[in-house]
Amino acid sequence: MDRPYGLLAELTYACPLKCGYCSNPLQLDDYRDELSTEEWKRVFAEAAELGVLQLHLSGGEPLQRHDIVELVRSANQLGLYTNLITSGLGLSRRRAAELREAGLDHVQLSIQSDERSLSDDIAGTPSFARKQIVAQQVKDLGWPLTLNVVLHRLNIDRIGGIIAMAEAMHADRIELANTQYAGWAGLNLPELLPSREQLNHAEVVVREARERLAESMEIIYVVPDYYSKYPKPCMDGWASRQFTVVPNGDALPCPAAHELALGHGLPAANVREHSLGWIWEQAPLFQQFRGDSWMPDPCRSCDRKEIDFGGCRCQAFALTGDAARTDPVCHLSPDHGLIEAAVATANDPSRPAGGTLIPRMAMGRPNRATNVTPRRTTGIPVQLSPTILREKA
Amino acid sequence: MRLTRAMEIVDATARPRLSPHVRLVFNAARGEYALLSPETIWTINATGAAIVELCDATRTLAEIEAELRGQYDQVAYGDIQRFVAGLVTKHGMEVKHG
Numbered sequence: 001m002d003r004p005y006g007l008l009a010e011l012t013y014a015c016p017l018k019c020g021y022c023s024n025p026l027q028l029d030d031y032r033d034e035l036s037t038e039e040w041k042r043v044f045a046e047a048a049e050l051g052v053l054q055l056h057l058s059g060g061e062p063l064q065r066h067d068i069v070e071l072v073r074s075a076n077q078l079g080l081y082t083n084l085i086t087s088g089l090g091l092s093r094r095r096a097a098e099l100r101e102a103g104l105d106h107v108q109l110s111i112q113s114d115e116r117s118l119s120d121d122i123a124g125t126p127s128f129a130r131k132q133i134v135a136q137q138v139k140d141l142g143w144p145l146t147l148n149v150v151l152h153r154l155n156i157d158r159i160g161g162i163i164a165m166a167e168a169m170h171a172d173r174i175e176l177a178n179t180q181y182a183g184w185a186g187l188n189l190p191e192l193l194p195s196r197e198q199l200n201h202a203e204v205v206v207r208e209a210r211e212r213l214a215e216s217m218e219i220i221y222v223v224p225d226y227y228s229k230y231p232k233p234c235m236d237g238w239a240s241r242q243f244t245v246v247p248n249g250d251a252l253p254c255p256a257a258h259e260l261a262l263g264h265g266l267p268a269a270n271v272r273e274h275s276l277g278w279i280w281e282q283a284p285l286f287q288q289f290r291g292d293s294w295m296p297d298p299c300r301s302c303d304r305k306e307i308d309f310g311g312c313r314c315q316a317f318a319l320t321g322d323a324a325r326t327d328p329v330c331h332l333s334p335d336h337g338l339i340e341a342a343v344a345t346a347n348d349p350s351r352p353a354g355g356t357l358i359p360r361m362a363m364g365r366p367n368r369a370t371n372v373t374p375r376r377t378t379g380i381p382v383q384l385s386p387t388i389l390r391e392k393a
Numbered sequence: 394m395r396l397t398r399a400m401e402i403v404d405a406t407a408r409p410r411l412s413p414h415v416r417l418v419f420n421a422a423r424g425e426y427a428l429l430s431p432e433t434i435w436t437i438n439a440t441g442a443a444i445v446e447l448c449d450a451t452r453t454l455a456e457i458e459a460e461l462r463g464q465y466d467q468v469a470y471g472d473i474q475r476f477v478a479g480l481v482t483k484h485g486m487e488v489k490h491g
Contacts, residue, residue, distance in 0.1 A: 003423060005434050051422040053429055081416055081429035106414050106431045144414035146431055172414060173431070173484070214398070218484040220432075 001290075003051030004280060006242035008255055009040065011071070013060040013247055013363045016089045018124025019112065020357025021150050021192055022184040024060065025258040028363035031247045036368065037067040039272065041074045043245055046276040048078040055080040060247070060363070063090030069098045076103030083108060085148070088134035089127055096134075100141045107138045108146040108175075114161035122154060124359040135169040146173040151202070152192040153346070154355060159202045163209045166217065176206070177222035182256035182314055184360050191355040193226060193346040226339050226346075230304060231311025231327035238289035238313055243280065245271055247366070251279045253286050256314040260323045261285050289313050294324055298332040399478035403454065405470075407488040409477050410450035415485050417445050428485055435485060440465075444476055450489060 013028040025031070035043070044055065055075050062068055063086055075082050083106045084099070091099075111131045112122035119128040138145045147166045151159070159176065166174040179185050179192045194202075206221045213219065225232050235242060239253040246252060249271040252261065261268065269283035280286060288294065292305055299310040310316075311327020319328045319338050328335040345351075403409065411417065415430045419442070426442040428435040437445070443464065447457045454474060461468045480486040 049422060051420065053418065053420055053427055053434055079418060079420075081418070083431050105416060105429075108431060142413075144412070144431075146414075172412070175432075 001281060002240060004047075004242050005052065006054040006056065007044075007047045007052045008056045008058060008242065008244040009043070010058050010060065010244060010246045010255065011035075011040070011062045011065045011068070012366055014064040014366055015059055015061040015087065015360075015362070016064075016125060017061070017087050017127060018359040018362065019122060019150070020124075020184070020188045020359055021122075021152055021179045022360040023180055023182040023256055024360075025183050026187075028361070031250075032364060032367045034247045034366050034368045035245075035249050035271070037070060039249065040067075040071055043249075043271050043276065044071075044075045044078055044080065046271075048080055050276055050280060053081060054083065056083045056085055058085040061087050061089060063087075063095070064366075069095070069102050072099055072104045073102035076105075081105050086110070087123075087127065088131045091134050091137065093137055096137050096141055100143065104143070106146065107143050108148050109135055109138065110148045110150070111135075111165075112149070113155045113158050114165040115158065118155060118158070122357070132169075135171070139170055144172040145169065146175060147171045148175045148177075151176055151178045151194070153194045153198065154191070154357070156194045156198050156202050160205045160209075163205070163213075163219070167213065171217060173218040173220065175220045175222075176202075177220070178224040180256070182318065183258075184358075186318055188357045189342065190345055191357050193224060193342060195347045196227070196343075197347075199223060199227060225312075225315075225329045226343055228329060229331050231308050231315075231329040233308045234312035234315075234327075237309040239280070239286040240290070240309075243286070251276070251283065251286075253289070254312075254314055256312075257285070260314050260317040263317060263321065264288070264323055289323065296325060298330070299326050302332070396478060396482050399481040400474065403474055403478040403481060403488055405453060405455040406490055407454050407477075408450050408452060408490070409448040409454065409457075409481070409486050409488045411445065411448060412484055412487050417442060428480075430485060433483070433485075435480075435483075441476060444473055448477070448486065 012034055013024055013031050062084060072082055082104050084104055085108045088109050109131060112119040116128040120126050135145060149162050163174065181189045185192060206219060210219050235254050244252045244255040251269045251271055252258065266285045266288060269279040269285050295305060295310050299305050311329055313323045316325045316327050317323035320335050325335060326333040328338045415428055417426065417428055419426050426437050426439065428437060443461065444457065447460055458468060458470050458473055477486055481488060
């Protein structure tokens with residue numbers, strides 16, 4: 001069994017934004033019992049011991065945690081590469097300087113569009129102007145800047161302007177990934193999935209920009225898998241390279257696996273009760289879809305099973321109610337009709353332009369433990385991306 | 394960037410360095426070197442790490458090769474160039490000239 005390379009730490013599901021494409025679970029209030037500072041530090045230490053190299057600090061909005069500087073410092077001292085995935089709200093100049101001093105390696109700033117009104121509409125709160133300031137602060141402090149724009153039906157036609165905005169900000173990287181229809185985003189799928197015409201336009205713009213900006217900015221562009229012939233190699237295989245710890249300490253092989261675990265009656269693997277080593281190696285949820293013994297046909301006999309690992313378990317669960325089915329995105333899946341129907345709706349010529357998203361419902365006030373919960377020890381003890389370059393001695 | 398274009402840029406006078414968002418680490422738990430960037434990890438062998446450690450934006454590729462010759466019996470310039478160019482195409486390294 002490989003050791004994990006990456007840990008996504010979802011520190012809190014509290015967030016000032018109300019993005020309709022949010023991939024966090026529907027019932028945020030189930031995750032209000034958040035890990036304490038000391039508990040997170042222990043999780044980071046166990047992760048480093050397990051071989052994790054990269055720590056993504058996310059949420060919700062990770063800056064909603066008052067201990068974010070202390071958490072970054074602790075991860076940095078463990079030698080982890082720390083990546084803050086933020087809306088920018090809460091990143092004052094002073095706090096940014098503190099994070100820089102604590103050793104934060106990289107900031108990934110989300111923005112919803114290149115136009116103030118559209119960006120604020122999608123975010124469900126005025127935030128565009130603040131994000132512009134934060135982008136400048138990030139560069140001023142000497143951090144590399146990655147701009148992260150989730151693409152969907154309502155903003156994908158702005159892609160040229162979005163790239164121009166990233167250029168003006170001197171962003172080092174821009175991630176233009178179409179929405180994953182997990183969690184809350186699932187409710188908004190019909191309003192999020194772009195048409196084929198929209199995607200064709202976006203692709204032309206991206207190709208031109210990549211040629212032009214090859215040496216100054218890295219452009220990552222991800223099409224919706226609904227338009228692919230084969231599913232994406234989700235997580236590079238279940239419990240293979242990375243995992244997630246959510247605000248209440250539950251560990252998940254994929255950041256969208258909350259509902260899947262409940263739906264299949266698999267016991268939660270919580271860091272308050274188990275070591276990360278035990279969870280990675282033995283937790284039933286992690287073992288369930290590891291390797292290929294769980295695979296049904298057409299995956300089992302498919303020569304692509306080592307390439308896409310049967311696709312996304314969470315998507316299979318969300319669409320069919322059974323996480324052990326082939327990802328319906330695959331054109332060979334018996335459930336592929338579900339995808340075809342959604343794509344047909346997205347391309348219906350009688351659909352009016354525009355649309356509105358159901359805004360993300362916010363979480364109640366988090367309940368943050370201040371004392372350390374002792375753990376009952378039960379055992380002994382890294383988009384990571386398909387581009388891992390493995391060079392063997 | 395395509396590899397052919399990167400190979401042109403990464404010539405003997407190029408001064409490579411890691412991109413600002415990339416960090417070289419040796420991970421004791423795994424016993425291997427890795428280059429870390431926001432979304433990607435490149436695991437590299439000890440030879441790769443020896444090259445990266447010399448890529449400090451002041452040494453040229455020719456100087457890096459000369460230093461490696463002092464450390465290793467066999468050093469192929471083409472391999473060093475390809476290694477650096479490969480990382481340039483992936484935005485893991487940057488080069489300066491002059």
